[in-house]
Amino acid sequence: MGGFGGILTAVTTDVFGAAGVRERVLAAWAAAPVRFREDANAEEDLALGGYLDRVVVELAQNAADAAARAGVPGRVQFSLRDSTLVVSNTGTPLSAEGVESLATLRASAKRDDAESAVGRFGVGFSAVLAVTDEPVILSRTGGVRFSRADTAAAVAGLDSPGLATEVRRRDGQVPVLRLPFTAEGEPPEGYDTSVILPLRDEAAAELVRRLLDEAGDDLLLALPGLERIELDVHGEVRVLADAETRWYVRRAAGVLDESDRERLLADRPTEERSRPYWSVLWALPRGPASEPPRTVHAPTPTDEPLSLPALLLATFPLDPSRRHVAAGPLTDFLVQQAATAYAELLRTRAEDGASVLPLVPTGLAAGALDGSLRDAILAVLPETPLVKAIEDGTLIRPREAVVVEGSDDAFNTVLAPIVGGLIASPRQDRTALDALGVRRLDLAELIDQLGAVAEAEPPEWWRGVYEALSAMVTDPLLRESLGTLPVPLADGRLVRGVRGLLLPGPEVPADVLATFGEYGVRVVHPDAVHGSLERLGALPMSPRALLEDSAVRAAVEHSAEADDPDVIAHAVLSVVAADVSQADGLWWLSDLVLRDADGDLVPANALVIPGSDAAAVLDEEEVAPIDLAVVERYGREAVEAVGVLSSLGTVAASDLTLDELPEALADLDGIDDWADDVAPDGSRFGVTVGELRAIRDLDWIVDDAWPRVLELFGTSPELRRALVEPVRVVGPDDVVHGALSYPAWWIRERVLLEDGEPLTGRADPEVDPILAEFLDEAPEWTARLDPEVRLAVGLVREVSDLDAHGVGVLLDRLADPDRVVEESAILKLWSRLGSHTAYPGLTPEYVRVLDDTGVTRVVAAGEAVIADAPMWLQRGDLGGFVVASGVAADGLSDLLDVPVAEEVAAGKIDSEGVAADVPELVRELVPQVPDTWWEHEELTVDGVEVSWWVDENGSPHAATFDGLAKALAWSADRWDQRHVIRAVLSEPDRASELRLDATFDQPAPERPTPEQPA
Known part of the structure; x- marks a missing residue:
């Protein structure tokens, strides 16, 4: 003891x-x-x-x-x-x-x-x-x-x-x-x-x-x-x-009345039914040192899990194990009482300034009883003042609260007076707010409605709005939601959307701004300006930004109809005069009407500077001299920048499609015809041009001014580039084609000389002499022109400069029987025409040919053949010959619609011949020759006697020494060595001399094998 x-x-x-x-x-x-x-x-x-x-x-x-x-x-x-x-x-x-x-x-x-x-x-x-x-x-x-x-x-x-x-x-x-x-x-x-x-x-x-x-x-x-x-x-x-110094506690208790006792305790044991008392206690830790147990207490601990971060003690009925809460009406009643007490606990904590949203049930329940408690709590909390209104800090019911999706604290402060029940919505609290049924407003929807609810607010208030948005505009996703943000303008209007608005600045005079304001230029009110607007797409008021504004363009294009066109002209020219580079590329400024020398209103693109090149070469019926007072007031550079001409003007466009030409090119004379001509296969659909530079007003140039105009093209880098540089055309198949520039095309198509004939196709001052005799002479003044300008306008130096029409003219003149054409000239022309890519629309009816004597003559196209190998020249029976080899032969066949010789003759050797060895010295000097040739007493091909031939197998046949030399050289693909072979065959005693000479020959190119492309 x-x-x-x-x-x-x-x-x-x-x-x-x-x-x-x-x-x-x-x-x-x-x-x-x-x-x-x-x-x-x-x-x-x-x-x-x-x-x-x-x-x-x-x-x-x-x-x-x-x-x-x-x-x-x-x-x-x-x-x-x-x-x-x-x-x-x-x-x-x-x-x-x-x-x-x-x-x-x-x-x-x-x-x-x-x-x-x-x-x-x-x-x-x-x-x-x-x-x-x-x-x-x-x-x-x-x-x-x-x-x-x-x-x-x-x-x-x-x-x-x-x-x-x-x-x-x-x-x-x-x-x-x-x-x-x-x-x-x-x-x-x-x-x-x-x-x-x-x-x-x-x-x-x-x-x-x-x-x-x-x-x-x-x-x-x-x-x-x-x-x-x-x-x-x-x-x-x-x-x-x-303990209550470390916990926030909420208690609730009561006694069941008779009716509730009968209803709620009917399934409980007898002695338990005599105890109609109930109680609920919730406790929240005041600090991190206290951690609530995550089980329900009834009121001592049970094994019922609890997901809420609070302690719950309630008089729940227990099953016989004393570990679990017994299901039944009493438990259901206590769940409701616990939910109400929990809501009151959160309300008092909220009143003390605590954030209670982390205490709102979210996620999954930990068990059946926990799920019932969470459901009951979430039914009560939306009607309990828990969340703080931003406007006055009072607690409001979640059912009455509103959050703006994506808004931050700064913007919420601005919105609070106009959005009733607005509360903050930190990212970590969103799930809890959704569970409480807090209404969400989409930021874009609110921004869209903001103009209506805040229409009367002064510009200073709007500046506060934009300042509050400073952090939000850096978020790309939120920035999209601000697309319809209202903005007050200097003219008193409130517009939706920031993009394209102009922010006032010191670079634009006030009178200019006032002028364009009357025509709808949207300038932000100075008292509303904030840096956020620029990040949302507003443009600082630079001269360029002002000129690019659609309202300014509309005012310029309709300036002729304005009540006071001079006011618009003054506004535009004042801006341009400050920096003429601001007008680059704004082609529509040329629609601005200005005063001419007579005081009449004329579009800038129809005015010229008196005494200028433009005044000298353009038709006075189409253009007028500008009032010199306008030039003196704003400067020559300013009036030229808006389209007044001192020289010929240019216009440019990039990345255009030929089936839908840009507006900037619409006034060019014949531009659609040019597009049709340069489009591959004649179809403009899907054809693109990377960059196009054109010279304006070519149709206004007077006829006798072209010598001066073409000289001007050579001295002006801008005009020269627009004329001489080809256009890069890309077809729908992505194949690139080169095409004439629009100015070059227009001059070739439209410019006629005093004789009524076009300038194009005439002989260039530096023309090939062989070609010169078949072309018309160009005027003497063309010698003063830049060589590339001469080429661009269609003067011809060599065959490759000929266009399709010029090729047709040359063929017609070659087929003139009254002309004398030397053998050397026709051979050179055939070689160059065969490699040319321009084809006239029709093939000639007559062609000039060589006969077997070396004389040229004119025959019907059906009587001529293309001799693409020298052995065919022995076949006088075939008609007149057009002589060329390789690609040139194929080209001439297509150009003249004349067959190649092998297409009209079989070229079959009639006799067998006797095989013989090729001399060793020949094989030494020309290693490509075959080892064997076939000797004939009389050699005939298709029944016609010849001195040599090479059959379809490449085997040489000959009836003479001279013929053998040619046959061996052609079969070896060394035609240039035929004279050496002839010397070896006819003068064998010159062997030493020929060997020494061969030492200095250039090595012959290797012939491609069947596996190798040529």
Whole structure:
């Protein structure tokens, strides 16, 4: 007994009638052993099941109940020493009814004070059996103890075979808490009751130590009757007190009325139905040091998981395991009460300025009860003032709140006065806000409506809006939502959309700005200007930005119809005069009407500078001299920049398609005809041009001015480039074609000389003499022109300069029988024409040919053949010859529509011939020759006698030395060596001389093998 620290003495007094309880229980067991079995099983179920690890909680709960019954502050001390746990508490001491309750399972002595008691079933004390077999209770009124050993001895003393059999079947295990024995002793000073638990073994000691270490604020919050819990583990003392200084607590409690009692408690046990009291407690930690357990307390811990970051203690009904909440109407009722209390807790926290959105249930439920709680909470929270309105900081219901998707704090501050119920929407809170049913406004939708709700706001207010948007405009996704942002203009209008608006600046005079404002130029009000507008697409007010504005263009293009055209002209020229480069590429500025010398209004593109090249060469019926006062006021460069001509003007376009020419080219004379001519295969669809430069007003040039104009083209780099550079045309098949520039095409098509004939196709001053006799002479003044200008306008230097028409003229003149054409001239012309790519529309009816005597003559095209190999020249029977080789032969065949000789003659050798070796010296000097040739006494081909031939196999045949030399040279593809071969054959004594000469020959190119392309 001394092991209990002197608390228990050896002398005992039966003050609680323990003996009588024992006698009744033993008598019942002896009379009905099955009763013993039931008691033993029930106690074992509790000790090993629902109360396995609840000894600390249950003893604290008993202490809280005792304090509540006595109406005193509850204090309890847990002291673990030498494998003994002593739990001392203040409050009502042990009574006879209490002893009987302890010895009678599920018959609590708390029936009459049920409202103040936490325990409800009279079985909590059985939790001690998880760690001891010898529990003792000492109180100021007396003591009682329980003992497995003493109970076994008492049972063994009974004369009951049936009971003995039951004990034997249980291996001697008997109930502990059914037989009370008296104990003598007193609790420590300051306490009214002590429970002494000699721990069964080291495992029991370890369990107690763990449970004492885990005890925390949730124990105090669950047991409001306790104000202090002292935990003494082998001398290390920890005190639990003042829990509500570390937790925010919300309590709710009540008593069920008769109707609710019948409805909610109908499925509960009888004694439970006599306790119509309910309570709910929620607690939130005040700091990170406190962490709520993630299980529901009812009010002691259960195994029901809780996903909310709060402690919940409620009088939920439990199932027989005491681990889980029992389903039923009472649980449903308490779930609703818990939801309401939770909402009130969040409301009070929100009123204190705390953010409660992290406490809103989101995500998945942890269990069935947790899911019911979350659903009930989410049904209540939307109607609870929880979220703070940005405008005045008051709390509003989530159902009345609005968030703007994508908006930030700065912009929300601006929006708050005009968007009722606007609250902040940090990214981390969006899920919670959605769960609360907070209405979301799309940023683009709000921006679209902003003009209507804030139409009367001054420009300064709008500048505040744009400043608030500063951070948002850097986000590409949000920037798209701001596309219809309203902007106040200097003329008082409020427009939607920032892109293209002009931001006022010092570079544009105020009178100019006022002028264009009347024509719809959209300039932001100076008091509304902010850097965000430029990032959203507004343009700083540079002269270029102003001139590019669509309203300025419209004013210029309709300036002739304006009430005061001079005002528009002044505005435009004032801007251009400040920096003429600002007008580059703005071709439509040439529509601006200005005053001519007579004071009439004329478009700038129809005005010329008096005394200029343009004034000298353009038709005065088409152009007029500009008023010199305009030139003096704004400067010659400014008026030229808007289209007034001092020389011929140019216009350019890039990346254009021929089937849809840009507006800038629309006024060019014949531009569609040019497009038709340069389009591959005559179809403009899908044909593109990378860059096109054109010279304007070519049709306004007077006829006698062309010598001066063409000289001007050579001296002006801009005009020269537009004329001489070919155009790169890309067909729909992505094949690139070169084409004449528009000015070159126009001059070739439209310019006629005094004789009424075109300039194009005439002989260039530097023409090839052979070609010159077939072309008309060009005027003498063309000698002064730039050579590339002469070529561009169609003067001909050589055959490759001829266009299709020129080729046709040349062929006609070659076919003139009255012309004398030397053999050397016709051979050169044939070679060049055969390689040319320009073809006239019709093939000639007559062609000039060579006969076998070397004389040229004209024959009908059907009487001519193309001799593309020298052996065919022996075939006078075929008609007149057009002589060329290789590609040139094929080209001439197509150009003249004349067949190649082999297409009209078989070229078949009539006799066999005798094979002979090619002389060794020939093979030494010309290694490409074959080793064998065929000698003929008389060689005929297709019945016509010839001196040599090379058959379709490449074998040489000959009837003479001269013929053999040619046959060997042609078969070896070394026609240039025919004279050397002839010398070897006819003068073998010159062998040494010929070898020495061959040393200095250029090496012959290798002939391609069948595997190699030529």
